[in-house]
Amino acid sequence: MKFWSSVAAIAWKDVLSELRTREIIFSVLVFAVLVLVIFNFAFDLSPDLMLQIAPGILWVAFAFSGVLALNRAFIPEREENCLEGLMGCPVGREAIYVGKALGSLFFMVLVEAVILPVFALLFNIAVLQPELIVVTLLATIGFVAVGTIFSALAVNTRAREMVLPILFLPVVSPVIIAAVKASAISLNGQSWGDMTIWLAIILAFDIIYLTVPFLVFPYVVEE
């Protein structure tokens, strides 16, 4: 109970802080929409061909805007050394990890909820499909789960804007690849059965990405 109330307090604190400044949401949204607009002008393809490359464009926008958001995730904890303040609280370090990850997940889902309609509008593709929404949510969970720990690692490095993508993107690439494949199946109107293998891959990596960072986070923040 104490664990989850602390997790909720940390996630709520991050949401409240972001609502004040809107630093992450605005910058990430502008970046993601810009990516979609550039790709929209770059490719002038038939609807069939567009369906083949659209999932890749969508996940380029999600992944790079996600990196931008995760880069900022631990900045408030670095200012005034608030991470130490959290570490002095009577909760396990794991609660800090889960709270921060939930806060980042909220921002990512919010940004994705805006990007998807923009994507639909620009590329004339129907996105209101349960399959696509499930794939997006599952892949975002894995993305944020592993991204949060890399964000904590990178925050105290001098070139954190470079360090995070260099460390993080190779590790999270299985999830992104599986998400692109599953999204393509969904956008092509195929059934759940056709994407089982890709959903299984995303789920397996979600479990790994939630478990390992949960276990190693205490060592990351203490050493």
Add this chain to the structure above:
Amino acid sequence: MPPAVETSGLVKSFGHYTALRGIDLKVPVGSTLAVFGPNGAGKTTLIKILASIMRPTSGKILIEGLELKDNAEMLRTRLGLVAHQSYLYGNLSAWENLDFYARMYGVEDRSRRIGELLDLVNMTGRKHDRLSTFSRGMQQRMALARALLHKPSILLLDEPETGLDQQALGAMWDIIKREEAGRRTIIFTSHSFERALAVCDDVVILERGRIAFKAQACTLNLGGLKQKYQECTAVVEK
């Protein structure tokens, strides 16, 4: 009654650098210990280890008779820490900051306790203002309020006077003493001999991670303490 804080053979290394080299301390319940030492002597490391923010490389720490290593989460409810930085969020208001930490510490009747502390540190009038708009002195008062939220029985202060003027310093010690009413154990690091001697019961001088001098404050005067400090730090220079 076991001592409030007891350490034995406390060592902390960062790679090849050893910040603490076998610290043995015994701080009785309700007493105030002042820790002096030049920069790099290990004062902040000691405070962070006692606050269980940092793990020692070796050695044992007992807080009120319980081993810190095995009971860290529970014992953190008994520890309050004021560090160099405020540990408060600039984008949140004074009230929101205290409310956040009150939830983290599981403080009961949060609103009443936060109101009490804002009164105590004389910040009630600014409770809805963001921390980023506060002066250094105000932030330090808020940091003290944060550290006292959960009524810790042991208060750890790492150079709490940093950035405060003489008046603010006096007010801070007044707040600490008023709230604890003699029951709280306090360990603080300082560079201000005069101020520290006025409030502490025991004195320790650290040099290069070792205790170079230990005495009861009542056996020392200001001149004597300064002389001891010079002797201890002169050893470092040689």
